[in-house]
Amino acid sequence: MNDIATSADVGSAATNAAEDLVAAQRQRSAEEAKVRERAAQVLRSAGVLLPFIVVLILGVVFVPRFLSGSNLANMAVNAGILALVGYGMTVAIAMRGLDLSVGSAQALTACVVAATVNAWGIVPGILVGLLLGLVLGAINGGLIAGLKVPDFVATLSTLNVFRGAVLLFTGGAPIMIASATYKGIATTRILGLPLPFLLSLLIGALVWVLLELTPFGNRVVAVGVNPVAARATGISIRGTLIAGYMLSGLCAGIGGVLVASQLGAVNGSVSTGLELQAIAIVVLGGTSMMGGRPRIIGTWIAALLLSMINAGLNLLNVPSFYQYVALGALLILSLGIDGAQRAALKQLLIRRAA
Amino acid sequence: MMSTPHATSARTETPDEGRSARLLLVLDWLRGTYMLPVIVVAILVIATLQPAFLSGGNIQNVLFQAAFTGIVACGMTLLIAGGLIDLSVGGVMAVSAIVVAMVLPHTFIGAAILLAVVVGAVLGLVNGLVVSWIRIPPFIATLGTLYLYRGVAFIITDGKVVPVTSNNYRQATTGLVAGVPVPLIIFLIVLVLTWFVLQRTYVGRGTRAIGSSERAAALAGVPVNLTKIIGFVLTGAFAALAGALMAGRLSSAEGNMATGFEMGVIAAVVVGGTSLKGGRGTVLGTMLGALFFAILTNALNLLGVASYWQYVVLGSVLVIAIAIGSFRNDVLSVRS
Numbered sequence: 001m002n003d004i005a006t007s008a009d010v011g012s013a014a015t016n017a018a019e020d021l022v023a024a025q026r027q028r029s030a031e032e033a034k035v036r037e038r039a040a041q042v043l044r045s046a047g048v049l050l051p052f053i054v055v056l057i058l059g060v061v062f063v064p065r066f067l068s069g070s071n072l073a074n075m076a077v078n079a080g081i082l083a084l085v086g087y088g089m090t091v092a093i094a095m096r097g098l099d100l101s102v103g104s105a106q107a108l109t110a111c112v113v114a115a116t117v118n119a120w121g122i123v124p125g126i127l128v129g130l131l132l133g134l135v136l137g138a139i140n141g142g143l144i145a146g147l148k149v150p151d152f153v154a155t156l157s158t159l160n161v162f163r164g165a166v167l168l169f170t171g172g173a174p175i176m177i178a179s180a181t182y183k184g185i186a187t188t189r190i191l192g193l194p195l196p197f198l199l200s201l202l203i204g205a206l207v208w209v210l211l212e213l214t215p216f217g218n219r220v221v222a223v224g225v226n227p228v229a230a231r232a233t234g235i236s237i238r239g240t241l242i243a244g245y246m247l248s249g250l251c252a253g254i255g256g257v258l259v260a261s262q263l264g265a266v267n268g269s270v271s272t273g274l275e276l277q278a279i280a281i282v283v284l285g286g287t288s289m290m291g292g293r294p295r296i297i298g299t300w301i302a303a304l305l306l307s308m309i310n311a312g313l314n315l316l317n318v319p320s321f322y323q324y325v326a327l328g329a330l331l332i333l334s335l336g337i338d339g340a341q342r343a344a345l346k347q348l349l350i351r352r353a354a
Numbered sequence: 355m356m357s358t359p360h361a362t363s364a365r366t367e368t369p370d371e372g373r374s375a376r377l378l379l380v381l382d383w384l385r386g387t388y389m390l391p392v393i394v395v396a397i398l399v400i401a402t403l404q405p406a407f408l409s410g411g412n413i414q415n416v417l418f419q420a421a422f423t424g425i426v427a428c429g430m431t432l433l434i435a436g437g438l439i440d441l442s443v444g445g446v447m448a449v450s451a452i453v454v455a456m457v458l459p460h461t462f463i464g465a466a467i468l469l470a471v472v473v474g475a476v477l478g479l480v481n482g483l484v485v486s487w488i489r490i491p492p493f494i495a496t497l498g499t500l501y502l503y504r505g506v507a508f509i510i511t512d513g514k515v516v517p518v519t520s521n522n523y524r525q526a527t528t529g530l531v532a533g534v535p536v537p538l539i540i541f542l543i544v545l546v547l548t549w550f551v552l553q554r555t556y557v558g559r560g561t562r563a564i565g566s567s568e569r570a571a572a573l574a575g576v577p578v579n580l581t582k583i584i585g586f587v588l589t590g591a592f593a594a595l596a597g598a599l600m601a602g603r604l605s606s607a608e609g610n611m612a613t614g615f616e617m618g619v620i621a622a623v624v625v626g627g628t629s630l631k632g633g634r635g636t637v638l639g640t641m642l643g644a645l646f647f648a649i650l651t652n653a654l655n656l657l658g659v660a661s662y663w664q665y666v667v668l669g670s671v672l673v674i675a676i677a678i679g680s681f682r683n684d685v686l687s688v689r690s
């Protein structure tokens with residue numbers, strides 16, 4: 001009897017030990033996965049932090065007057081406006097979309113705002129600018145979600161249409177803004193920080209909350225990851241897309257309001273090529289082109305990075321054509337990193353499954 | 355042209371299906387051949403409004419424009435049939451035109467054009483490598499290289515205009531052979547070549563297979579990366595050819611030339627009936643599309659419409675053409 005009991009005990013003890021082992025192993029691999037996930041997240045933010053720090057050091061060491069007050073203010077204003085446009089692009093790209101029309105939308109808004117400010121005053125001008133941004137975004141959203149035109153062609157078309165519209169609106173001549181108050185907006189300082197920079201923090205926080213903590217953010221991610229599954233769970237793809245592109249248009253519009261103030265005189269060709277800068281900062285910031293992974297903070301840091309690069313090249317008197325090359329190379333590099341990350345992730349998943 | 359077989363033998367059609375079948379037939383016809391009557395009507399209307407349209411000199415203008423757009427559009431047709439796109443063609447044209455203008459004083463015409471085409475093919479190769487190896491979506495990758503190539507063009511010219519000094523070159527690229535402008539002849543050669551590649555070769559079949567489903571094509575043994583790269587190299591070479599011819603026509607080359615050219619090219623391809631979803635390409639439609647846009651821009655110029663309107667018209671026509679295409683796809687998917 002005893003023998004049998006003992007052997008049964010031994011057996012169950014062995015089973016228990018095995019189960020413990022399995023449990024321990026499971027816990028260990030879970031912890032490992034958590035560490036790996038955290039490392040991956042650090043890597044993702046480092047993806048933009050590392051070049052940020054490198055460029056900052058290079059700028060401080062090699063570029064004369066890099067830390068001068070005027071250059072810092074200049075960089076902060078430019079970075080702020082760029083980041084604002086980048087937030088809209090982040091949402092579009094997180095939906096696995098794209099908005100190539102942001103530059104033209106910003107130019108159209110800036111010129112209409114300038115004319116409105118001259119005619120009716122500052123507050124109507126700003127309101128008209130924001131409204132126009134929303135309308136332009138709604139046109140993009142309508143084409144993409146309603147008429148099912150692929151996003152990049154739809155927004156490539158509206159890039160041309162909006163640019164044509166702004167050139168027609170201005171007749172090719174610059175519009176001077178008379179109001180000194182309005183021209184002062186972009187250089188207004190609150191707590192020592194330029195207003196566009198503060199707005200980029202404030203609106204960035206709002207968009208971050210919108211994306212991370214609200215149902216809208218979930219819908220954006222769902223549409224970006226898998227539209228078919230999103231539809232199956234009852235998400236309105238059309239509504240989400242239209243709202244997303246309207247947000248992108250609104251961001252471009254806010255940018256236009258600020259650009260008009262910053263420049264004081266605007267013409268039909270301002271903000272040409274802005275779309276490339278916006279895409280570059282969004283991807284550099286860690287938002288994946290494959291959708292579903294918005295990184296607002298990354299976009300903001302990357303906007304600072306890009307404006308540092310631009311300011312540095314300007315201060316070093318590098319001809320502006322080299323900035324084209326730098327921008328193109330930066331974009332391809334950041335996209336290459338994005339692609340490599342995705343490939344590495346895929347490898348990881350395959351190994352885990354095997 | 356893809357045909358849609360009707361599965362009528364096994365089951366009877368509901369009235370609803372009959373209606374959508376008829377709608378599909380109409381839409382299919384619209385896609386394939388609608389350009390021809392549209393072009394005829396456009397010519398009639400424009401000629402009535404502005405008789406100068408039919409003057410010999412102006413017709414030549416239209417044909418030149420159609421040839422430049424068309425040569426590049428042939429390569430773009432290949433790419434779009436493969437579900438790809440190349441936004442950098444304007445940059446390639448600028449670089450190759452500058453290469454021609456810079457080497458012409460030192461060499462003979464054939465060598466200059468050949469060098470330009472080789473440069474274009476290399477730039478196309480860069481696009482192909484970035485898209486297929488680094489796996490960057492083609493429209494972003496080529497948007498990046500567009501800026502890269504334009505930057506290079508500005509750097510090698512130092513932002514200045516490079517004149518084409520050779521009279522012989524100007525004559526060779528803008529002259530007439532039997533009353534037909536040289537660029538048009540080259541366009542027709544490129545057209546036949548593209549048709550042959552797309553419809554009659556392994557590369558063309560692979561391209562269309564990738565356009566329908568890259569995964570299925572890879573599983574079926576199509577060398578996906580190589581096929582994509584060949585498409586980009588051909589497009590780069592064609593764009594360079596067009597750039598070289600354009601340098602002759604303009605008697606100069608500069609970094610800013612052919613700005614926004616990609617838009618007109620894509621519009622010609624899409625309006626011609628090649629689906630942006632990939633999997634099918636019609637070279638003949640592309641030719642008609644290029645002709646249509648050349649007529650349209652020329653008419654806008656003749657009628658004294660501000661050039662700014664051309665942006666608006668071009669963008670709108672493109673969106674309408676694509677919307678018709680996706681409407682057709684909706685009808686198709688409802689049926690199946």
